[in-house]
Amino acid sequence: MVSEFAGFASLAPAYPEMLLAVCAMALLMIGVFAKKEIAPSISGIAIGVLIAVGVLIVFGGTEGTIFAGGFINDGFARFMKVLIIAGSVFALILTVSTAADKGLNKFEYPVLIVLATLGMLMMVSANDLMSLYVGLELQSLSLYVLAAFRRDSAKATEAGLKYFVLGALSSGMLLYGASLVYGFTGHTQLDQIAQAVALGERNVGIIFGLVFLLAGLAFKISAVPFHMWTPDVYEGAPTPVTAFFASAPKVAAMALLIRIVFDAFEPIARDWQQVIIFISIASMVLAAFAAIGQRNLKRLIAFSSIGHVGFALVGLSAGNLVGVEGVAIYMAVYLTMTIGLFACILALKNEDGYVENIDDLAGLSQNRPFVAAMIAMFMFSLIGLPPLAGFFAKWHVFLAAIEARLFILAVIGMLASAVSAFYYLRVVKVMYFDEPVNSYATPAIELRFVMALTGFLVLSYYFTVGAPLAQLAHNAAGSLF
């Protein structure tokens, strides 16, 4: 077989990924050969590189399919990639002042974040079961290492090991599903699978493969019943790493899920819709009730993220353009809220170190009014109260569900949302109405910047970013249909 590449220019759709890969290796080399400790400057360069790649995706993004159909860059991929880059950049910014305390001040940390980001970009652009898998593994492997990065902490090591074992199990399920799909359709490329599925009659083997693929991906987005690892990993990993876990990888896995179900299994939409509806309901309901008993902020956010994945899946259940648009908006808003909330948590530092228990937040409004107000606002937004961003995100996905006549799903979602209000509001109550127990240090400048920026976006969503974001999400979703 002769190579199909006419020249370097024919690789244009993959330029951002190639740039990121080369820069990751360059950063690694600089880190290895530098004489003294230069982790902070590597972090800075990594942020710069990621922003440059983001700019390249936005302004220089050539769309097309290359590598014999293994890699696709389209409007949907570009939208999700920009979200992922934003998540990674903010995760690195959150690490700037906290790295030393959290044991993350090694040059490998930014390098691994960059490599994980590269894996996520490859996931979003995967157009083939094999490229999907290698992207996913590149991402997952980097995340396992990041979870255990603080190797002297028993909790972090446990988190890393747990994440690794369960992640490996989920990869196994995904591979098993992929091999079944390949066996029954004879193709690994998503569009060819769709053609084969559309031509043949309904086949139990393909359904089997589809279910295994969905189960493997449900692990990665931590949807019920594959969510067990989430609270432990979120609690055990260093907080900046948790912030990263809760933001960019979720977006990437969700994008991958959307691409698989629409690009490869569109002809048997009814079959995967049932599965998605089930995991959506299970995630929303379980998270709403399980979070009530949590005393640790990071565990609370873990359950909250499970619930939010459930809400995002409501949009996907609809199985139409409005639904995908809703999911895209939901992920963007969820990313913003999560980053903002983690900036607040990292700002909660007293003389004993970082505070992670909800009870320790008592009376926060009296000595850190700005941080308390920000946490309160993110909590309200996570509940989905208007006029905050969280409300509009939920509005979009529920609208899609209602358009697809999934009334029961929408009602259950709204009820779960109401139940979840309890645990979000309890945090607000503790901050504002309990007697102060702690005094907190002034947050670092970049944490305040991130809080203010995300807070502004969440608060003014309807007037500023709402309409353009909806338009972008609409265009992105349109490229899938």
Next chain:
Amino acid sequence: MTLPLFFFYLFSTIVIASALMVIASRNPVHSVLFLILAFVNAAGIFMLAGAEFLALILIVVYVGAVAVLFLFVVMMLDVDFGELRRGMLQYMPVGALIGIILLLELLLVAGAAYLVPEAAGSGALPIDGGIENTRALGLVLYTRYIYLFQASGLILLVAMIGAIVLTLRHKPNVKRQDVAKQTARNKATGVEVVKVESGKGL
């Protein structure tokens, strides 16, 4: 009975028997040796199926590297395998259930060949009988699958970084051999001539 069929049954019987012995034998070193036996016979089955590249890779990588590494680990670590195996009866029912489910699913895959006979010939890259395995792999590995090849390289890089980050500890005060330093020694730096007065000592 034809000769290939005879060999197939011979290899499969030994694979299954030695796989059983891997989990059944009390001595972990015997387990690893049986594992090697299973690998070699599995390689024989690959050879019969016409996948000579896979067969040789299996022997080179798994027998030559992985199994020997296993053997080293088993012999060097003082793991009490009797202790690990204590709960075996307790876990047996669940283990058996999972095994049966996996078996049924494997049968499903095998059954596909009968249900959808055309699937065998419609692979993404149908096998051309005229060229040998290694050549066939070489034809697509760096052209059609260059992206996957490069991506796998990155995954291995991450694995390497991870192993180093999580386990390497820089110990100060460890004496290491520095060849450059050794060869740079000369008479002036290496020898000190001391005039010792008699009866005084140093």
